[in-house]
Structure formats: C-alpha cells, structure tokens
Amino acid sequence: MEFRLAQRHPWHGDLLLAISAAALIVTLSMGVRQSFGLLMQPIGRELGIARESFGFAIAVQNLLFGLAQPFIGGLSDRFGTRPTLIFGATIYAIGLAAAALATDSHSLMASLGLLVGLALSGTTFVVVLSAVGRIASPEQRSVAFGIVTAGGSLGQFAVVPLSQALISTLQWRGALWALCALILVIVLAAFGLPGRQRKDGQNALRPPEDALTLGCALRMASRHRHYWLLNGGFFVCGFHVAFVGTHLPAFLVDQGLDAHIGAWSLALIGLFNIFGSYLFGLWGGRHSRPWLLSFLYASRGIAMVIFLAMPLSPLTALAFAATFGFLWLGTVPLTSGAVASMFGMSQLSTLYGIVFLSHQVGAFLGAWWAGRLFDQTGSYQVIWVISIGLAVLASMLSAMTRDQSALASRPRLCGETPP
Numbered sequence: 001m002e003f004r005l006a007q008r009h010p011w012h013g014d015l016l017l018a019i020s021a022a023a024l025i026v027t028l029s030m031g032v033r034q035s036f037g038l039l040m041q042p043i044g045r046e047l048g049i050a051r052e053s054f055g056f057a058i059a060v061q062n063l064l065f066g067l068a069q070p071f072i073g074g075l076s077d078r079f080g081t082r083p084t085l086i087f088g089a090t091i092y093a094i095g096l097a098a099a100a101l102a103t104d105s106h107s108l109m110a111s112l113g114l115l116v117g118l119a120l121s122g123t124t125f126v127v128v129l130s131a132v133g134r135i136a137s138p139e140q141r142s143v144a145f146g147i148v149t150a151g152g153s154l155g156q157f158a159v160v161p162l163s164q165a166l167i168s169t170l171q172w173r174g175a176l177w178a179l180c181a182l183i184l185v186i187v188l189a190a191f192g193l194p195g196r197q198r199k200d201g202q203n204a205l206r207p208p209e210d211a212l213t214l215g216c217a218l219r220m221a222s223r224h225r226h227y228w229l230l231n232g233g234f235f236v237c238g239f240h241v242a243f244v245g246t247h248l249p250a251f252l253v254d255q256g257l258d259a260h261i262g263a264w265s266l267a268l269i270g271l272f273n274i275f276g277s278y279l280f281g282l283w284g285g286r287h288s289r290p291w292l293l294s295f296l297y298a299s300r301g302i303a304m305v306i307f308l309a310m311p312l313s314p315l316t317a318l319a320f321a322a323t324f325g326f327l328w329l330g331t332v333p334l335t336s337g338a339v340a341s342m343f344g345m346s347q348l349s350t351l352y353g354i355v356f357l358s359h360q361v362g363a364f365l366g367a368w369w370a371g372r373l374f375d376q377t378g379s380y381q382v383i384w385v386i387s388i389g390l391a392v393l394a395s396m397l398s399a400m401t402r403d404q405s406a407l408a409s410r411p412r413l414c415g416e417t418p419p
Contacts, residue, residue, distance in 0.1 A: 014194070015135050015144070021192025022128035022148040025085065028186055029092070029123040031155025032179050034270070035163035036061075036112060037246065042172040043108070052371065053105040055246065057113040059368040062242060064117030065124075066360020072121040073130070073353030081131040082190045088122020089186035095119055096183060100176035123186055125149065126356055129336050130349040131193040139285060141340060145333035146281015153277060153329065156270025164263070217347035221354070229401040230338055231358040233293055236394035237331045238362030240300060240387055244324060245269070246367045251380050255312050265321035272325030280330030281337075289334045289341070293398035296334070300327050301391030308384055338403035 040054050076084040095115030102108045129145055136144045159182075166175035221227045249262025283292055307320040339352045370383045 015132075015140070017192050018132050018135060018194060019144050019147055021189045022132050023150065023154070024189045024192075025128055025186050026124055026148055027155035028159070028183060028189075029088075029120060029155070030153075031159025032092075032096070032163070032183060033061075033116070033120060034156040034245070034266070035160050035179070037249070037266075038160070038164055038167060039172055039176075042167060043102070046172070047102065047104060047108075049105045049108065052375075054108065055367060055371050057105070057109045058246070059242075059364050060109065060113040061117035061120070062238075062360050062363040062367060064114060065120040066238075066357040066363070068118050068121035069126050069353035069356045069360070070350055071353075073126045073349030073351075076122075076127045076130060076349045077347060081127055081193045084122050084127050085190035085193070086187050088119050088127070089183055089190070090119075091115055092119035092123060092183045092186075093180045096176050096180040100173045100180070121353075123183075125332060125336070126349050126353045128193065129332075129352065133336075133340060133348055135194055138340075142281050142285035142289075142333055142337045143278075144281075145336055146278045146284070146330075149277040149281065149329050149332040150274040153270045153273035153325070157267055157274070160263075160267060160270065213347075217343055217351055220343060221351050224342065226401045226403065227339070227342060227351075227355075229397045230335055230403075231355050232397045233297065233394040233401070234331065234335055234355050235358040235362040236297065236390045237335075238359035238364075239366035239390055240362075241328065242363035242366035243370045243383060243387060247370045247374075247380065247383075248321070252312075252317055254380075257312070257314060257317060261314050261317055265317055268318055268321040269325035269328055272322045273328035273330075276326035276328060276330045277333060281333035284334045284337050289338045289403050290398050290401035293331060293334050293338075293401070294395045296327050296330055297391050297394035297398060300324065301388045301395070303327065304384060304388050304391065338401070341403045 036058055043049060044054060072084060072088070092115075095111050095118075098111035098115060099108060102111055125148075128148060132144050132148055133141050163175060163179065166178050169175075170178060245266065248265055249259065252262045252265065253259055280292060280296065303320060303323045307316065310316050335355060336348070336352050339355060340348050343351055366387075370380065373382050374380055
C-alpha cells in the first residue's frame with residue numbers, strides 16, 4: 001500500500017527543493033524576528049529608550065505583519081512568489097540597517113516597527129506555503145506545510161543564540177548589520193520555489209479550470225461561517241504566542257529565576273515546536289484538522305493551569321517551555337490546510353493572509369496588553385487567567401469548525417451557472 005501511494009503522489013525533486021527553500025526562508029525570517037527581544041536592554045541602555053517604547057515598536061511590527069498579509073498574499077498570487085520574496089527580503093534588510101543607525105524611539109519605530117513589520121509579511125508563511133501547496137498533492141500538503149512551519153522554530157532555536165553571540169561580540173549595532181546580511185540569503189533561496197502561474201508555456205504551473213477569482217473567493221469566505229471560526233481560533237493563537245514569547249522571560253525573572261532560564265525557555269520553545277509543527281502537520285493529513293486544533297488549544301490551557309499551580313523552579317519553567325513549544329505553531333499547518341480544504345489553492349495566499357491577520361491582531365494585544373496590565377497591577381496573574389480563558393474559547397470554536405470544501409456554494413455566491 002505504501003509503495004502504491006508513493007507512486008501516485010511521489011515526493012519529487014521539485015517539491016523537495018521547494019520545501020527545503022521555503023523552510024530556509026522561514027528559518028531566517030522568523031529566527032531574526034525572534035531575536036529582537038535580545039536587543040531590548042542594550043538598545044534601551046544606549047539610547048535611553050523605555051521598555052514600553054521598545055515593546056510598542058514590536059507590537060506595531062506584529063500588527064503591520066498581519067495587516068499587510070492579505071495585500072502581500074494578493075501580490076504573490078498575481079505576480080508570483082519570487083518577486084514577492086525578493087521585495088520582502090530587501091525591505092527587511094533596509095529595516096535592519098535603519099535600526100542599526102537608530103538614535104531614538106521614533107527611528108526604532110520606523111525601522112523595527114514599520115519596515116520590518118511590512119517585510120515579514122513578504123518573507124514568511126503566507127507566501128511560501130502557497131508556493132509549496134501549488135506543487136504538493138492534497139495528501140502531501142499538510143505534511144509539507146508542517147515541515148515548512150518547523151523552519152520557523154528551527155530559526156528560533158538556531159538564530160536566537162547566534163544573535164546573542166553577535167550582540168556579545170559586535171555590540172547591538174554590529175549584530176544588526178550582520179543580521180541584515182543574513183536576511184539577504186532569502187533572495188537566493190527564493191529561486192528554489194516555483195515560479196508564477198501562467199496561462200501558457202510548457203513549464204508553467206497551470207491553474208485548474210475551476211480556480212477561483214479573487215472576488216469570488218472573498219465573497220465565499222466572507223459568508224462562510226467556518227472560515228470565521230478559524231479566524232477566531234487563530235486570533236487566540238496569536239495572543240498566546242506573543243504573550244508568552246514576549247513576557248515569559250520577564251515573568252521568570254520576576255519570580256526569582258535567573259535570566260538564563262528565560263533565554264533557554266525561548267530556545268526550548270523553538271526546539272520542541274520543530275517536532276510539534278511536523279507532527280501536527282502529519283496528523284492533519286490523517287485526521288480532522290478542526291478537532292486537532294481543538295485539542296491543541298485545550299492542551300495549551302491545561303499546560304498553563306499546571307504551570308501556575310506548581311511551585312516555580314528552573315525544572316518546571318523549562319518543562320512548561322518544552323510543552324508549550326510542542327503546541328506553539330502546530331496551528332499553522334492545520335489552519336492553512338483547513339483554508340486550502342475549504343477554498344482550494346488558487347487564492348490561498350490571500351485567504352490565509354486574512355486568517356493570519358486575525359493571528360497578528362491577537363499578537364498585538366498579547367504583547368501590549370500583558371505589559372499594560374503588569375504596569376497597572378504589578379503582576380502577570382490577570383493576563384495568565386485571560387490566556388487560559390481564551391484557550392477554552394479557541395478550543396470550543398475549533399470543535400464547531402468544519403473544513404469541508406465550500407465550492408458547492410460557488411454558483412450562488414459568485415453568480416456562476418452550475419455545470
């Protein structure tokens with residue numbers, strides 16, 4: 001049986017090259033992004049920038065990252081993956097270079113906040129997953145998405161320690177220049193992904209005859225209840241990821257643990273998410289994606305309850321980080337796979353971009369609101385309780401979701417005559 005399936009849907013060279021290139025791109029883009037927290041103290045000391053100002057720049061980066069996704073996704077669908085990635089990598093490098101020259105909070109906002117936020121939308125999941133999905137079979141798609149998603153965690157595990165070493169050796173400005181050069185590798189990796197879909201040509205990737213137009217896809221998605229349930233769950237995912245990723249190290253230090261435990265916690269989150277992203281992607285090809293999402297969100301809530309209920313120690317902190325890391329971005333292959341199942345591949349970049357916008361709105365609130373509540377109460381207790389409640393809500397929304405194809409509603413919503 002396994003041989004026959006391999007013959008029907010071989011993992012051919014073009015697909016393996018695309019997966020490898022996409023994983024490398026996400027590794028670099030997300031790895032550098034996850035390193036920005038390391039810059040908070042050295043930049044703050046030299047430029048006199050308050051932690052709130054630095055955190056707000058990163059929150060704006062998250063929000064713009066999401067706001068630009070539908071538009072960047074549309075550009076990718078229209079003009080192709082490679083030009084979009086080259087544009088994104090160029091803006092990313094300019095943003096890092098501008099940050100290396102920053103002199104105050106305003107220049108930091110313009111560089112790390114606005115430029116890098118825009119660049120991230122053109123160098124991460126929405127663009128590369130759509131490219132990989134076009135040449136992967138439906139049976140391969142969820143696994144392929146999981147492998148690419150794991151690249152983001154590999155970046156967190158590998159690039160974050162590298163960034164810390166660069167900061168220690170070159171100071172923060174020199175480290176940013178080095179990261180600027182590293183980001184430009186994305187330009188080369190972009191050529192490992194398939195080119196733009198064309199209507200003719202022997203080597204073109206031809207869209208299927210039933211491919212949705214952008215307007216039709218947007219009308220279908222806007223009236224599809226289960227698409228909005230996916231949006232709700234992914235909002236919670238963004239809230240959790242930004243809150244934990246931004247504030248867990250500070251929470252641990254507040255509780256008396258060494259700062260190195262916070263750094264190792266972030267590294268463990270990245271390491272274990274490599275396995276979680278791959279396995280949830282694999283399971284998503286075999287089992288119900290909505291039910292897996294429901295299980296994942298519920299598990300996050302349980303992990304937080306246990307973590308807060310147990311006496312805090314280095315061991316419990318690292319165990320929580322490993323557990324939460326396994327649950328970290330397993331939502332991405334499941335959610336993107338569900339969108340592809342509902343609406344097909346022709347407008348996936350745009351439709352998943354809208355879902356990802358929900359994720360980043362949640363991320364903005366998770367990063368900013370946690371800090372605001374801490375300033376008001378002197379504790380993270382309230383935001384932990386809110387996070388647990390949101391995990392329960394996301395689990396319920398996911399359990400109510402169905403990811404069957406929505407194409408049956410196409411004639412009614414798009415004004416087409418059924419065959």
